[in-house]
Amino acid sequence: MTEAATGTRRSCAATHARDVADVMAELASSPQGLTSEEAKRRLLQHGPNALPTGTRRHPFLRFLAQFNNALIYFMLVGALAAAMLGHLVDSGVILAVVLVNAIVGFLQEGKAENALAAIRDLIAPKAHVLRDGQRISVPMAELVPGDIVLIEAGDRVPADLRLLRARSLRIDEAILTGESVASTKRAEPSADAAALGDQHGMAFSGTLVATGQGTGVVVATGLGTEIGRISELLGSVEELTTPLLRQINRFGRRFTWFAFVGAAALFAFAVGLRDFAWDDALIAVVALAVSLVPEGLPAVITITLAIGVQRMAARNAVIRRLPAVETLGAVSVICSDKTGTLTRNEMTARRVVTSEETLLVQGAGYDPAEHRLFADGGSEGHATTLSLIRAGLLCNDARLHRDDTAWHVEGDPMEGALVTLAMKAAFDSGETRAEWPRLDEIPFDAAHRFMATLHHMPMAEKVVLVKGAPEAILAMCDRQEARGGSAPLDAGYWSERIAEAAGEGERVLGFAMRPMPGDAQGVDFADVERGLVFLGIIGFIDPPRDEAIRAIAKCRSAGIAVRMITGDHAATAQTIARQLGLGEDAAVLTGQDLDRLPLDGFAAAVRETVVFARTSPEHKLRIVEALQAEGRVVAMTGDGVNDAPSLKRADVGIAMGIKGTEAAKEASEMVLMDDNFASIVAAVHEGRTVHDNIRKVVGWTLPTNGGEALTVIMAIFFNFAMPMSPVQILWVNLILAGTLGLALAFEPSEPGVMRRQPRRPDAGLLTPFILWRIIVVSLFFAGISLGVFFWALGHGRDLETARTMVVNMLVVLEIFYLFSVRYLHMTSFTYTGAKGTTPVLIALAVVILGQLAFTYLPVMNAIFGSSPLTLADGTLILAIGAASFVLLEVEKHFLRDRFRAE
Template identity: 65%
Template sequence: MPEAGLFSALGTTPTGLSSEDAQRRLAIHGPNALPAARPQSPIIRFLRQFHSALIYFLLAGGVAATLLGHLVDAAVILAVVLVNATVGFIQEGKAEQALNSIRDLIAPHALALRDGVRTQVGVRDLVPGDIVLLEAGDRVPADMRLVRARGLLVDEAALTGESVAAEKHEGTVVSDAPLGDRTNMTFSGTLVAAGQGTGVVVETGIGTEIGRISKLLQSVEELTTPLLRQIEHFARHFTAVVLVAAVLLFAFAVLVRGFAWDEALIFIVALAVGVIPEGLPAVITITLAIGVRRMAARNAVIRKLPAVETLGATSVICSDKTGTLTRNEMTAWQLILPAHRLLVGGAGYAPEGEIIAQGADDDAAALDAAMTMLRCGLLCNDAHLRESAGHWMVDGDPMEGALVALAMKAGLEPTEVRAEWPRIDEIPFDAAHRFMASLHRSPTGEMVVFVKGAPEALFAMAKPPIDLEYWNARIDEAAGEGERLLAFGALRKPAGLQRLSFEDVAEIELLGLIGFIDPPRPEAVDAIAQCRSAGIDVKMITGDHAATALAIGRQLGIADDPRAVTGAQIEDLSDGELADLVRDVSVFARTSPEHKLRIVRALQSDGAIVAMTGDGVNDAPSLKQADVGTAMGRKGTEAAKEAAQMVLLDDNFASIVNAVHEGRTVYDNIRKVTAWTIPTNGGEALIVILAIFAGFALPMTATQILWVNLILGATLGLALAFEPSEPGVMRRPPRKSNAPLLSPFLLWRVVLVSLLFAGMALGVFFLTLGQGRDIEVARTMVVNMVIVGEIFYLFNVRYLHVGSITWRGMLGTPVVLAAIAAVVAGQLAFTYLPVMNEIFGSRPLTLADGALIIGIGVALFFVLEMEKRLMRRLGWFEELTE
């Protein structure tokens, strides 16, 4: 659209709006600001922690225990529920701040033309039609169509993911150009890296590109994690089963066995409270919290507690390229001269690395031939490097910073060279002519013009003859490797020249080309290999060009034969077609925030558990949508961090692999807690149920059942939360997202262990009665047998995927040993202290009684170890755990 047409369409003029017109438009369009996220009431957030069928059941059990006078157990149940709620409330205490973080990207003031005069205008007061002036260092205040651009470079990495500042001009582009190709537009929240520009505001507030991301963020619903879904599913079914079983058992005891209704009710409630794994939510929360602490030690900070476990189920990691898989630091990669080619070592802006000639060429001769081009890159350059805390940073354009680093690798000292070759004049880079030229006085006094810019621009300026076939072939090779190219030239001028014009930059000597890449992080290559060995797919989603992204994907080893799909191609696909496509594609290029969001949703629709890494504002919606959104801590925007569940402190993709390792360990430990809790509770219940059905004396009283529940819940079950990783944790495929908490293996263990526990307990019960000893001694034997059996069973479940009969397995951990010591001390008090004998109806036992109980516990351990080994040998273990 010509400028006159643009001004007419927006009802403005080159001199800007009048103050009255601006006020009128402000009333129509509203302030140029994004809506703040509506905070949630702390009370509501705290009450939400109780919204679980299992918690409701626990509270009902606590009320029942209170009514029956079992105040200690009621207090324990209440404490567990409160701990669970408090930890969840604290971990999720930060309300969603992503929208507010995005708002902070918009600068407070802008320089606009009002009434024909340059005026400082509050950014909130900008309206469509305002004429805004931009300079280097400015934050773009609104989406603007450019009417003037002079050397204008805009850092749009937060929106597009591109590492290099985008060149801007006032020309026209096709109407459906991707965001990164809209070179005549500047977007709200981006940063002017160099040059000057003037633009007409076309969108403000929620209508800007950053506003669209804000709306996307609002539309994303937070997902329930796999573990929470499993717990809810388990709680609902378990609650229903226990309630029905309790009612039936109560009816049977009263109507068939003739129990008094109050006596039967006491036993049924005690039994139900014993069966309910009331410690499970708290132990799971503590297990997750321990995972948070371990991950923090490995540079991964968890913002939302359930994300720890979700990492263990991750089957796909979608990663942004720039700054996540790559360093986000441009690096000169190779030098191409007419007769030489050199490769450059090192990465980033650190001036470290060798420059080596390719093939049989002599290194010294090739480097000597390249010195004029290296000097050109250093002098026709406005960037500076500085070192801070051991890290090199660039002030200025990233590619110019890479040229300074390259010159230093070749032994040139920037300050000295620039002093020896003072700059007299320059032609700044502009998208219209696509080159920069600078005039220098050489140490010998002659004038030299150095030029750098787009290869095609310098080819047109080069003194003939040049071998275009040779140069174009080199360009095609470099493009295939994802390199960005700059061409360099030089021209000698008479000593008196003081001003540089376009006529002076003609028939230059073409010095050569330099190829740049944003290099992959070496640790990211290793991390991707680990992901693939763990059955986790890695997909790169970037705003960069397809050729560049695909080349980086190959260097990273992201797939055996990576394919690339662009955002434009995604636009033409339905959601169903996209879901079919995402399985086999590992590189998505030229993507917008909507594309990223669609890709994540397509993967989730196929049952994948998706972790999404990123650092830009453009990543925020997909980070929030992902099962585990992972933001970069150093270079990540606040919007990305607040939308994510996890933040990597070192911006290192490898840290997410460490986090997945810890996540799998956490889930293993949760399974161990469950595999220990449910079967042992089932064994305790089966003992009493068999007694009621068979009509013999109850092996445990209601008070003793509650004692077992009290002494074990806060000790042995909790100890499993601290277990270290099992061997081979990262060589297993991810678990299925719909895998139930009660897996076939766990159901089998519930049956087997319940029967074994019931057999042991009833065996010692009838053996003691058969010796003519009283019922109290027999019941004390049963309680001790249950406790000892659960201790030995604990050692069995410490390792679910390998055998437990190892030195490490038998020795235990300090936490396990401390828990056992606490249980033994409590049980000795239960058995031998007179006050405990009075409260619980227990009696002292002999040394022979203790030896018998321990011997049966050892036998239980070996039986279960043989069962574990047999199932693995027959191949049933893998089937039951799927």
Template identity: 60%
Template sequence: MNDSASPTSGRRFDSGAGSAPTHWHALPREEVTTLLDASSDGLSEQEALRRLAQHGPNALPEPPRPSPIGRFLAQFNSTLIYFLLAAGAAAFVLGHIVDASVIIAVVLVNAVVGFVQEGRAEQALQSIGNLISPRAAVIRDRQRLSVHTHDLVPGDLVLLEAGDRVPADTRLLRARGMLIDESILTGESVATSKREEPAALNAPLGDQHSMAFSGTTISAGQGAGLVVSTGSRTEIGRIGRLISEVEPLATPLLRQIDLFARRFTWAAILVSGAIFLFAVLVRDYGWTEALIAVVALAVGAVPEGLPAVITITLAIGVRRMARRHAVIRRLPAVETLGATSVICSDKTGTLTCNEMTVRRIVLPAEEGTVSIEVSGTGYEPVGELSWSDPGDPAAAAAAFARCALLCNDAHLHAREGSWRAEGDPMEGALVAFAAKAGFSAVAERGDWVRLDEIPFDAGHRFMASLHRGPGGQVIICVKGAPEPILAMCGLAPSELERWNAAVASLAADGERLLGLAMKRLDEAPARLGFEHVADGFELLGLAGFIDPPRREAMEAIAQCRRAGIGVKMITGDHAATAGAIARQLGLAEEPVVITGADVDAVSDEELVALVARTSVFARTSPENKLRIVRALQSTGAVVAMTGDGVNDAPSLRQADVGIAMGIKGTEAAKQAAEVVLLDDNFASIVAAVAEGRTVYDNIRKMIAWTLPTNGGEALAVIGAITLGITMPMSATQILWVNLVTSITLGLALAFEPSEPGIMERPPRRAEGGLLTRFMLWRIALVSVLFMLASFAMFGLSLARGQEIEMARTIVVNTVVVMEIFYLFSVRFMHATSITWRGALGTPAVLAALVAVVVAQLAFTYLPPLQAMFDTRPVALLDGVMIVGVGVLLMVILEIEKAVFRRFRVFDPAEM
């Protein structure tokens, strides 16, 4: 540091956001001190105030928040809603108060449900701001002070200790055994060691060992450094700007509903206008009579209850997914999950257990080395050691295990049925390994008293501990990176070559490595110094660590591949480690691994082809993740993105559906996501995708049930006006049918379980229309069948001499019965409905059936409803005939489905 510079000197640090260096990590300490005009005495209060005025507070800007009124009004921003409101207004003007009231009520219910479900506004930026520690220890005017982090400025000398949250981006001037958990920025599971020497200029964020970034947590050690960036200019602030620049995407369902609503609205307007002109000009209807006919057409054609029923279906999906550990923050995300074609997943804790485990150890033997496999996962001290080489390495394994326990500060605890490591994860894994080898940590550490130690430091990359044994023996145990450990042991060239080959083999499998060695002394020195660990050690062996993959994640990935869903791992971890995990997970036959640097090196156009063939993206930055997601989306893929850190928030927001981790996820990630996993498990994502597919299937079933029944009513009105005959149903009767059946039969479809083989089908095309070719055919066919049945029953009744009121009553009951039988047919879009399971229905279907039958009996036989709807009691023979029409409809539709499946008239994915 520049000790000669006085804190009150005349120099002024004027570097603004645009001119400040962006490579502080690569600059020597002296140059950093000079550029910031700082000193070991700290800034003066006057200088700190001046810089605070220049750079602003060390805080992130508050994001704009929509008002509750604005959020409520946004629920009406839909073409279909506009049309429904216009239809309601027209009905009111024409004196059809009941019709108008029901339509308006349906629209309001839909808006209220959406408002309540989406009540929490986006708060990602605010959540990131909450990561900044409220107080920071600084040196100012030669005194140690505690100041609010908002008051930190570039050039402040901050003091950092274990447990602190770094208050601003800081260039370290001193680091002693410092380990910083940077997972919220890099996604790397293991704490990063820090030292004050400059890092390489092109070092990625995770390798900038001379920097401490705002919002990260100091796991061990202590140090000091100069603040180089504050507020929105920090790494967290830069990610915050990325979030604010990402426009939330409309989900596939919303896009499809909007397209359908626009087309439906224009078609309804054109047809209504044409029918009105035809009635007036050709059939000599009066203006009022023609308007009433058009209102009847609108009431018959408009699916008044469809928006509300879709919203309720999504809400039911939310409840189902919650039972499978996926909490939905925004309703449309339920359906979007079902359209997912690519899942971009974090590695640590999602695909893996997030618990370091000693997978194997390599020990010296007479003929070279012996490799011992270690079973068990996580920190639970249960497992076995096994080897296939001849000989008995038990003594060597015992010495290795003892050293692993003594040169170790971690402890294991069993809490709520699971084991947790207190301390460094790799040290915790060594304690678990020693227990598997038969050693008690308490007993060994009690027998071999620690006299002194050299803490781990990134500069020398090892830890050493001095111990006195029960018989007075004195030993030094060392543990650290293989290179310094091997150098301490004075191996012959041939031995060194053999051990280097073992190191390369373990690293190629993606394992993190530690070497262990021991040295015996005649007497204990007063203090353990570096001169005591320079040489003379006996190499005890190497330990290979891995964060093991979740077993259920492997099964879920296999299920994704069968369902045509691509899975890509995006992680901040090293390429070799990520590649090894990908192979174990079965992510691809031969997983292609690239790094963030490779992503940076290609253009956006080239990246599209690169991401298509890549399974693993390692050492990625937030910008890399954003570009990867956008490249996938440019191909038409529906992308689900998982994440837990602040660095994941921009890509979570960009993805079609963002999935945050509920256990280890930051609040920023949760607020940016649409889905939060309660168990941080990849298998829960796949379960949620299956639920999403079920929800979409059920929405399609409701549309396939609603539109043909409404279409049949509309065709009956059009046919009556075209032929110049009496309408078979009045507008009020049509509204009764739509209201009663939509809140009973239509809603019952929302509770339908998954159809068999739902995860054996490929993802649907996201940009495909809401109405597939098969559904368009089905809507046309069923609409015509409903119209023909209505006219046939109406004509037959009149031909038998029954009055028009009776004929209309028969037609209304015929339409309702047909809707009941059509419901049983449409419940199985991909299979026959004539099965025992199809006949039994579900509790929701049976309840809806009872409700609609009771309502129709009241409609037909209850005097007050007879007076309101102008109905007459139906005779038993007419009732049997009405039921027969419903049976005939179902038989026709089941024959149609069988023919289409047999001759593959339509793509199975469309059915």
């Protein structure tokens, strides 16, 4: 623990029992927050507001861990035995194979860990603070003692705070206290001896805001916080083991034991029945085991997944948990929120309705400059409309700011649109808010569906302004604003206007007001529950993203169903669904409709419905469960704390990176950095590519290993000269380790990857087509290798030359087979397929140079017993390799349709 952090904790040990003014004075802070310069100074003094990350293994220990498996032990024992028997070359090559595999595994594992660590930095959460009197967002790590922090429902508390203000604030402190019930907070001091769970004036770092809003001053950061005491529990490194890797590791262990038993039996057969010298048989069996067992497969699959993570991050889809990479490839249903994901999340006030007039507003987004509300340039005769727009500006927490390129909103998008609307109506937002200062408020909460603020009006009067769901606001009103004063409420008129706006795909807010006594000091629910004067409604439109429309069309061709789940009015949701291309008359069910469905009819209704409107967290959870019960793989998007249950239940939970709460992000496997539906489809595209590449790695590794092993096994069984010496078997394994197989991990997507139906979630890696290939290609390679061997001997070549031809033949076969495996779902007879990718060409260059050295370099001839080949020999080998490629492509063409259902 740093000295600064310790000092912060010690000085604030009894903060919860002290008056707010004393705490602020000690921290030299003010209600307007720190200045930027002071914040920088304190950051240098106290250090970043961050907990230590989980300790990563030292690189040397991670390197040693690569040797910790049964196969490596077996190989090391074999190397020792070979050395003791005087087979120093064999021993050296075995050790070289072990070392190369360890280096490849070490580099791959390090790259995977680094990729995930970099991804973790991409989703570093932010906090809302006051700096220089302005509300801004800063990374949590930059918070310092004395900062004034604003928190609201769904946020994770960024540091230990002494609360200055709390409105309906309840915080889930289970990670600190174990209490499942959220703690109610208020600004008053608590008893000096109060337990942690009873310190109602404190908000602790890492806890979740369940409801309400609050403002607090930072009293401790980093290791100085309460959660700093248990940072070991929170700093764990992202786990790299996935169900897929566990399956591969389990397969590898079983296959290894099978190879050991088979090798022992083969050793006994060679020595007992074929009169092999036991030391020669032992070396041959060790070399055979090395060639047969795919010891590097888990490492190659790990790097394939890590590459997928990086590719997805480049497309704004950040993977928080590695298993999501493999799951994404099987997604068959995407349940998406509407606002900001399918739409632009640039709300625009499009319709202003009062009891006297309806105005349609021009322009989109938050830029107020190009469009004015009143065409005649003046506001005379629009007093009621101006009252409505002013209420929208004042009952509002958003701020607009402009950078070099565009206007941006700090706060809720709809509130930002209200500020823009006020500026279009010639209001100066800063001056108006200064003339009508806010005295108190009731924050918006889903439970009551409105926000209320108390303001000091010019001329010493006070007024409560209320904004919220129009149905809720109308229920609290008995009169409406009209020219010259108020009039009785015409509920029918407003219902028609609300339906009209919603029918045009607009979200609607209602506004009301109530004069308050001059001595009123605050506002509570009793002040707004009845007797309000209705000012009017404002309709907002959030246009669909163009890229979302294209992405939905791509989902349709990929066999992925899209369901829109929103809290909007049913008519609004249906209009947006139509604009997005989800259907001209997309079926819509509301939360109330779902509640009325019988239990046995719920699943059928969910299956047939495209749009779900006015849904609760329970509804979203039931929808996800109903889809999963039918065997669908469900991706679910969300941004709020109320989305966390369904995000956690979904096969892939997807949180919004911009407007998403920390609760939503923590419950999710993936975070969208641009809150864009198109990024989800891009991630599914990458997920399918990753799964394809893993299948290619498996489909290339096992048949090529099998071909090498069968060549040797047949020689021992039929008692003819070994087509490859043990040291040559080891050379093949050495030259291919970390080259050709690893190159497949970098393969780009095959054409048409998003025109295939989703794979079945229960489909294993060893599909019927790959199992067929393992058998056929193993026999094919063994047959060709033995044919070349006997052809060479039959034409008078010595044993060394024949063996050299076999080694080169196997390597050439594996090179051509690599080009065939690069495309599982289409022919490789294309220019793109022939030219390869950069990783493939690099791997190919390494293998070719190695084989040239093996064949023609005298020192390699001496070590491996190889012999230079003639041009004719090389040409023959290449011709056979090319012919094998053609045959395998023909076989793939005829069998691809048969196995397409896999």
